[in-house]
Amino acid sequence: DQQVKQNSPSLSVQEGRISILNCDYTNSMFDYFLWYKKYPAEGPTFLISISSIKDKNEDGRFTVFLNKSAKHLSLHIVPSQPGDSAVYFCAATGNQFYFGTGTSLTVIP
């Protein structure tokens, strides 16, 4: 059974607007949550992370929110840019890593 889920396979957003990518998890023992970005024919690259003891982490245009009671994680990208078009994976970890199935974001110029 998948411990980390991304229920939206794809998302399209206009340039300059906000992109919100969502992720749900089942295991309340996860210590650390991460978002990765992946372009075709490349390995995933780390984007932003958050510890389970926090509820928000911000890095430039990227903000990750953690709602532990709902076991829900989200990534906000503001403003969205065409170069943000990629597949985004959320992941959770303690010792072992669990990845979601990914959301393909398309930012329309």
Next chain:
Amino acid sequence: EAQVTQNPRYLITVTGKKLTVTCSQNMNHEYMSWYRQDPGLGLRQIYYSMNVEVTDKGDVPEGYKVSRKEKRNFPLILESPSPNQTSLYFCASSLFRTVAYEQYFGPGTRLTVT
């Protein structure tokens, strides 16, 4: 330059012919890991290692072996490959304290087993 390297990048082989995919990192990371990516299934962890001589199974370890004799290297071994192991494989490394932190990924190895 800090990086994770994998070789080969592309491999076509036949069922049952043993193969090894190498992985090396130059960041002195404790944690190394192998993943496979399949359509609709995301990234699934095959094996991971929290330090030299310490390896653990991930979600999909069947049909794979690993070893961690040196900190920088973490080879993935397929003793008898089968067509269902056709996939895109990624190696990754990270620091490890009480948890594994953000992982740095290699460029991937596309394996086809006929």
